[in-house]
Amino acid sequence: MKLDQIVNQPTIDADRFTLRPVRRSDVGLLSMYAGDKRVAWNTTDIPHPLPPGAGEAFVERAMAEDRREDVWVMDGSASGSGDLLGVISLTRMDRAQSEIGYWIVPAFWNSGLASEAVRALIAANPHDARTLFASVFQDNPASARVLTNAGFAYIGDAEIFSVARNSTVATWTYILQLS
Numbered sequence: 753m754k755l756d757q758i759v760n761q762p763t764i765d766a767d768r769f770t771l772r773p774v775r776r777s778d779v780g781l782l783s784m785y786a787g788d789k790r791v792a793w794n795t796t797d798i799p800h801p802l803p804p805g806a807g808e809a810f811v812e813r814a815m816a817e818d819r820r821e822d823v824w825v826m827d828g829s830a831s832g833s834g835d836l837l838g839v840i841s842l843t844r845m846d847r848a849q850s851e852i853g854y855w856i857v858p859a860f861w862n863s864g865l866a867s868e869a870v871r872a873l874i875a876a877n878p879h880d881a882r883t884l885f886a887s888v889f890q891d892n893p894a895s896a897r898v899l900t901n902a903g904f905a906y907i908g909d910a911e912i913f914s915v916a917r918n919s920t921v922a923t924w925t926y927i928l929q930l931s
Contacts, residue, residue, distance in 0.1 A: 761822050766872040768831055768865070771824035771840060774814040778825055781836040783807030785857050792916035794892050795855055800916040820844050822878065826856075826869055833860075840869045848882040854898075866898045874902060874928065882931045887912065887923040896924055904928045 764771040774782075785791055787802035799806065814823040821844070826837040838856035845851060852873065856866050874884065886904060888895040900906070904926035914921045 762876065762878055764824065764872050764876045766868050768868060769826045769828040769833065769837055770830065771869060771872055772827050774811055774823050774825055776811055778836060779807045779811050782810060785836065788858060790858050791855050794889060794895065795916065796912050796914050798916055826865060837865055838869065840873055842873065842879055844879060848880065849885065850879045850881040851885045862894065867901055870898055870902045877930060884928040884930065885925065887925045890922040890924055899926045
């Protein structure tokens with residue numbers, strides 16, 4: 753039996769779930785949930801429809817030793833909530849900065865899971881970042897509230913391309929100074 757291990761990526765405990773590194777066994781659930789238009793529509797890089805092999809490719813990138821982005825699965829199996837409630841990530845930037853991103857399985861929207869995951873990741877600060885950035889689509893105010901409730905401050909408007917929407921989407925950008 754081969755166990756997958758992610759180098760230098762901790763498991764982080766939250767109240768209702770554990771943030772754990774992605775595993776190859778996550779491919780099925782990741783593909784199913786990321787393939788949901790409601791999830792893809794609120795991200796920059798998940799295509800819709802999700803092409804064959806996209807879930808496998810995502811897991812391989814998330815597990816690569818030379819990755820720039822650390823990805824955690826919100827695993828609620830210990831509390832009976834489900835093996836995959838959502839995904840949260842940190843992308844390394846220069847000068848001790850990281851960018852946070854997340855999505856939640858639609859059945860758990862408006863349940864506080866995103867807020868709990870963001871707070872847990874901030875508290876753990878696995879990249880030893882001094883500054884965190886995040887951006888959300890302007891038509892997703894719930895995601896903006898997650899950030900402001902976690903202490904992020906709005907710093908401006910921008911635009912970014914969304915693969916699922918096949919268009920440029922207006923965003924709000926946020927910052928959190930950790931030190």
